[in-house]
Amino acid sequence: MAVHLHEKGLFTWGEWAEALSVEVRRQGRAEDGSDYFDCWVAALSGLLVTKGVADAGTILALQQSWQRAAEATPHGKPIELANDPLR
Amino acid sequence: MSADHHHHDHDHNHGHHHDNRYTDMQARVRALETVLTEKGLIDPAAIDAIVETYETKIGPRNGAHVVAKAWSDPDFSGWLKRDATAAIASLGYAGRQGEHMRAVFNTPDTHNLVVCTLCSCYPWSVLGLPPVWYKAPAYRSRAVIDPRGVLAEFGLTLPETKKIRVWDSTAELRYLVIPERPEGTEGMSEDELAKLVSRDAMIGTAIARAESGKKRP
Structure with a gap:
């Protein structure tokens, strides 16, 4: 996905590498790289904020909305954002 | 009888909504997906590929760690047999919903297979997100009726003499299959x-093989 966004011109490859390496080296990260995906998500979130694509509040609100939607979705049904009762 | 179906006396209508819950990380991925899709910056298919990676590569590492430790450390293996919840928690993998874990060990005589016949209870803490087929009605019903046939469809043909035990998960009790340690891995x-331990091997639709994860020369 990062490649995809880079191709769209959202950020340069250098900016992505920098954002990811900051996250990977952040204190408390696993030494064996098992939380690489967490780092990746944090790096992408950070870049979207930096680039003005979305602000941190919007991303957090959407994240909470998805969680409410998941809990409101009956078993066996696809979880959709529209299922958030507060939406 | 070649297949035992362990049915647990529990209320399957109760408590299952707890399974439909996103961790902060899962919800954040969905949020990023929404932002980027709304802005026209990505194709949702690109995200599916990422989520697939999370499901098949990153999530099940916890379970693989449990299995590898059980293979290497007889004390841990014994603990896992007696009290899987505590043994697994000692490695830092605890269920978010307080569910209990039971480890079922494959042996030369018995192969174990895990299913949730009524929904999709799954040991999230050790295997990450469940694969789509685990939630599919076809797997959920046929794993009980014809486990040998289901395994064959996964490319796993077991000798007729090998017994298959099917374990039906519940909201309170989740199963982790401990595959047999492959030969030549001393x-x-x-x-x-x-x-060497794949997600499917810990559900029971595959076995651990000495060469998996490595390219043959």
Whole structure:
């Protein structure tokens, strides 16, 4: 996905590498790289904020909305954002 | 009888909504997906590929660690047999919903297979997100009726003499299959062993093989 966004011109490859390496080296990260995906998500979130694509509040609100939607979705049904009762 | 179906006396209508819950990380991925899709910056298919990676590569590492430790450390293996919830928690993998874990060990005589016949209860803490087929009605019903046939469809043909036990998960009790340690892996470190353990091997639709995760020369 990062490649995809880079191709769209959202950020340069250098900016992505920098954002990811900051996250990977952040204190408390696993030494064996098992939380690489967490780092990746944090790096992408950070870049979207930096680039003005979305602000941190919007991303957090959407994240909470998805969680409410998941809990409101009956078993066996696809979880959709529209299922958030507060939406 | 070649297949035992362990049915648990529990209320399957109760408590299952707890399974439909996103961790902060899962919800954040969905949020990023929404932002980027709304802005026209990505194709949702690109995200599916990422989520697939999370499901098949990153999530099940916890379980693989448990299996590799059980193979390498007889004390841990014994603990896992007696009290899987505590043994697994000792490695830092605890269920978010307080569910209990039971480890079922494959042996030369018995192969174990896990299903949730009524929904999709799954040991999230050790295997990450459940694969789509695990939630599919076809798997959920046929794993009980014809486990040998289901395994064959996964490319796993077991000898007729090998018994298959099917374990039906519940909201309160989740199963982790401990595959048999492959031959020729003596002397391997825990990390090396963990690479041989696939998600499917810990559900029981595959076995651990000495060469998985490595390219043949």
